[in-house]
Structure formats: C-alpha cells, structure tokens
Amino acid sequence: MFRNAAAIYLHLVGPLQGKKSGASLTRCLHQTLTMAKQLQARRLDRIDYNPWVEFAKLASEEADVVNLGQGFPDFSPPEFAVEAFQHAVSGDFMLNQYTKAFGYPPLTKILASFFGKLLGQEIDPLKNVLVTVGAYGALFTAFQALVDEGDEVIIIEPFFDCYEPMTLMAGGRPVFVSLKPSPTQKGEPDSSSNWQLDPTELASKFTSRTKAFILNTPNNPLGKVFSREELELVASLCQQHDVVCITDEVYQWLVFDGFQHISIASLPGMWERTLTIGSAGKTFSVTGWKVGWVLGPDSLMKHLRTVHQNSIYSCATQGQAAVAQSFEREQVHFGQPSSYFVQFPQYIQRCRDHMIQSLQSVGLRPVIPQGSYFLITDISDFKNKMPDLPGAADEPYDRRFVKWMIKNKGLVAIPVSIFFSVPHQKFFDHYIRFCFVKDESTLRAMDQKLQKWKAELTP
Numbered sequence: 001m002f003r004n005a006a007a008i009y010l011h012l013v014g015p016l017q018g019k020k021s022g023a024s025l026t027r028c029l030h031q032t033l034t035m036a037k038q039l040q041a042r043r044l045d046r047i048d049y050n051p052w053v054e055f056a057k058l059a060s061e062e063a064d065v066v067n068l069g070q071g072f073p074d075f076s077p078p079e080f081a082v083e084a085f086q087h088a089v090s091g092d093f094m095l096n097q098y099t100k101a102f103g104y105p106p107l108t109k110i111l112a113s114f115f116g117k118l119l120g121q122e123i124d125p126l127k128n129v130l131v132t133v134g135a136y137g138a139l140f141t142a143f144q145a146l147v148d149e150g151d152e153v154i155i156i157e158p159f160f161d162c163y164e165p166m167t168l169m170a171g172g173r174p175v176f177v178s179l180k181p182s183p184t185q186k187g188e189p190d191s192s193s194n195w196q197l198d199p200t201e202l203a204s205k206f207t208s209r210t211k212a213f214i215l216n217t218p219n220n221p222l223g224k225v226f227s228r229e230e231l232e233l234v235a236s237l238c239q240q241h242d243v244v245c246i247t248d249e250v251y252q253w254l255v256f257d258g259f260q261h262i263s264i265a266s267l268p269g270m271w272e273r274t275l276t277i278g279s280a281g282k283t284f285s286v287t288g289w290k291v292g293w294v295l296g297p298d299s300l301m302k303h304l305r306t307v308h309q310n311s312i313y314s315c316a317t318q319g320q321a322a323v324a325q326s327f328e329r330e331q332v333h334f335g336q337p338s339s340y341f342v343q344f345p346q347y348i349q350r351c352r353d354h355m356i357q358s359l360q361s362v363g364l365r366p367v368i369p370q371g372s373y374f375l376i377t378d379i380s381d382f383k384n385k386m387p388d389l390p391g392a393a394d395e396p397y398d399r400r401f402v403k404w405m406i407k408n409k410g411l412v413a414i415p416v417s418i419f420f421s422v423p424h425q426k427f428f429d430h431y432i433r434f435c436f437v438k439d440e441s442t443l444r445a446m447d448q449k450l451q452k453w454k455a456e457l458t459p
C-alpha cells in the first residue's frame with residue numbers, strides 16, 4: 001500500500017538522525033493513496049465538511065484577533081477542581097491504571113446520588129450511569145446504541161452541530177423542526193425565550209419511524225432554556241409516539257435572570273425513555289478533561305454499555321477521580337452561596353451583560369440568552385447596509401460576515417447558519433454566535449476592538 005514507505009520513513013526520521021531529506025522525498029509525503037475500491041466508508045458521505053476547522057484556521061491566520069468563537073473558558077477552573085486533579089495525579093498510584101469500564105466507582109456513585117436527588121429517581125451507579133469521553137462521547141454512544149438504518153431522529157434547530165452527522169453515521173434520518181423568534185416591541189431587545197416551537201409543526205414531525213428526539217437545554221447556540229410547558233409538550237409527544245428522548249444538558253448550571261433549568265427526565269413518565277447527558281468540562285470549567293456521562297434506565301443503558309465496551313472500553317481514571325471529588329465537594333455546598341453552581345452563573349451573567357452592552361454599541365443586536373456559554377446577535381442591519389461582502393454567491397451571508405469581521409475588525413465569532421440544516425440556512429443567515437465565558441482581560445480586549453469599530457462608524 002505504502003510504496004514509498006522507505007522514503008517517508010527517511011523524511012520523518014532522517015532529520016531526527018541528523019540526515020538531510022531532499023525535495024523529492026518531501027514530495028513523496030504528499031502522494032495520495034488511490035484505490036480501485038471506494039476508500040472512505042459510506043457512513044462518512046455528506047459529513048466531511050466541518051465549519052469549525054475552516055473558522056479555526058481563519059482565526060489562526062490573523063495576528064491580532066480576540067477569539068470569541070469556540071466555547072471554552074479562558075480562565076482558571078475553581079481551585080477545588082485543580083487541587084482534586086493534582087491529588088489524583090500525585091496520590092494513589094493505582095489511579096494511573098485502568099478503572100472499571102463503565103466508570104470509576106466513586107464517580108458513578110456520586111453522580112448517582114447527586115442526580116438521583118435532582119431527577120427524583122433511585123439511581124443505581126452500576127446500571128443507570130455510564131462515564132464517557134466528554135458529552136461528545138456520550139452522544140456518540142447513544143446514537144450508535146439506539147439509532148438504526150432508516151430511523152428518524154427529530155432535531156430542534158438551531159442545534160449543536162454534531163447531532164446531524166451523528167444521526168447520519170448511525171444510518172438514521174434527521175428530521176428538523178425550527179425554533180422561530182416571535183416579533184419584539186420596537187426597540188426592545190430580543191430574548192431566547194421568544195424563540196419557540198410551533199406545537200402543530202412539532203407534532204407533525206413525529207411518525208411511526210421516529211426513534212429519538214434530541215433536546216438541548218440550555219441550548220447551544222441560542223441560550224434558550226426550555227420552560228416546563230415546552231418540556232411537557234415534548235414529553236407527551238415522546239410518550240404518545242413511543243420515542244426515546246436524548247437530552248443534552250451540559251449547560252444546566254449556567255442559567256441566568258432567575259430562569260430555572262428543568263430536566264425532562266424528572267417529568268412524569270419520562271425517566272424510562274430518557275438519556276440525560278452531562279459534561280464535567282462545562283460543569284467545572286475544565287473542558288480539556290473530557291469527562292462526560294449519561295444517566296438513564298437500565299433498559300436503554302445496557303445498549304450504550306455494549307457500544308462503550310466495544311469502542312472506548314474505559315475512560316482516563318485520574319480525570320474521573322478529580323470529577324468525583326469535585327462533585328463530592330459540591331454536594332456538601334449545594335444550594336449555598338459557597339457552591340460553585342451558585343457562584344459561577346452569577347459571575348458569567350456579568351460577563352454576558354458586559355458583552356451585550358459592548359455589542360450593542362456598534363449596532364449589533366444580541367438576543368439575550370437565558371443560559372449556556374453563548375449568545376447570538378442579529379446582523380441584519382449590516383446585511384442591509386453592506387450586502388456584497390466577498391465570498392461565493394451561494395455562501396450564507398453570516399459566513400461572509402464572520403470572515404470579514406475576523407479580517408477587518410479582529411473579532412472571531414461563529415456563523416449561526418452552521419447550526420441549521422442546509423435547506424433552512426438561508427432563513428437564518430443573519431445571526432452570529434459569540435462565547436461570553438471569557439476572562440475579563442479578553443472582554444476588555446473585545447471592548448477595544450469594538451470601540452475602534454464604533455469610531456470608524458462615526459462620520
């Protein structure tokens with residue numbers, strides 16, 4: 001297969017051994033494998049374009065940019081979490097070894113007791129909890145375990161962009177239903193709570209082939225926190241049509257303005273048909289640890305365990321130990337002012353408000369998010385004033401706008417159309433997403449960029 005393996009070896013290893021590699025050897029590295037057979041597995045058809053790669057590359061090409069695109073905190077995690085990790089690394093040497101396949105026992109135990117109380121369920125750490133490589137791992141395991149060829153999966157738009165490819169990779173058919181904004185009073189800022197599903201349209205998406213419903217509350221990218229009434233409607237449709245609900249609740253602790261996060265699994269009749277997904281990354285501001293979990297009834301979880309034990313098998317032990325200790329600490333402080341789950345959203349709400357005011361100063365119109373790491377902002381005024389930004393004719397306006405903004409204004413955001421299915425992108429190409437879970441110094445750097453932008457706007 002690798003006819004030039006020796007040349008490649010020389011090129012890669014030669015420099016390490018102090019040998020020179022010639023230009024012809026360099027060319028060898030770039031040869032493309034061609035096969036008479038189709039090379040890529042068919043399950044990758046239609047999913048090979050990834051906008052994150054494109055926008056991360058653009059951001060890295062500019063020298064002086066403030067990156068408010070990707071969703072991660074650029075400040076230190078809480079001290080107790082860092083200490084827990086240090087303890088895991090320097091303490092018991094057995095934490096350097098494999099742990100139980102479905103989760104490090106102290107972690108599955110604390111997740112069971114912590115979430116058992118919140119969901120009103122007796123949760124068995126061995127049967128109802130699975131620890132995964134981040135919430136991404138949890139989602140992938142759930143799709144692989146439950147979605148079959150031809151199954152329909154209902155996805156609410158705008159959606160965390162991996163739900164569609166994960167459905168397709170499992171052989172399923174994504175069925176989209178959009179949240180739509182209702183008109184606001186003139187001059188009033190829009191809120192994510194104004195974005196709603198049409199109950200008749202939602203009901204029309206359920207068919208005899210519907211296998212799963214994907215819920216994400218608080219939602220990425222909009223920041224919508226689904227209300228009890230909205231969740232009750234979803235719950236009754238799932239029950240009526242015998243559908244499994246996969247609920248992604250990674251931002252559950254980041255809810256603002258007195259809104260309340262409700263887990264759909266806590267509604268009557270929903271535990272037995274719901275998989276609830278969480279992320280230590282988003283919970284304790286440690287996205288690099290990549291510890292996630294799924295909670296659910298054994299009848300569903302046993303299939304996820306089959307996927308897990310035949311793919312990942314077990315996750316990094318030390319990260320799990322640190323997350324277990326962090327949850328144990330939170331359980332003691334739960335509901336008190338000393339709790340991270342109380343302090344963190346208060347701090348982040350101030351970051352959100354800071355960003356809203358700054359964006360408004362240049363004529364952007366943020367949609368106030370009720371929760372999550374993100375807000376989306378309306379750019380229709382710019383679309384009207386400068387419709388002809390460079391880019392391909394069929395490229396959605398928001399993508400062209402973000403490229404223009406990165407280059408000319410030094411600010412990185414993410415176009416919101418990527419969170420919609422292709423046929424619906426043209427209706428939502430006038431929003432861009434910013435992440436506000438950023439250090440004060442980053443927000444101040446953003447202010448400087450926006451002040452410069454504002455000065456350029458003033459005649």
Ligand SMILES: Cc1ncc(COP(=O)(O)O)c(C=O)c1O
Nearest residue numbers: 134135136160220250279281292
């Ligand atoms: C809605 C949502 N779900 C899941 C994830 C993935 O979480 P993790 O980093 O734990 O894999 C993210 C990350 O951005 C997200 O926004």
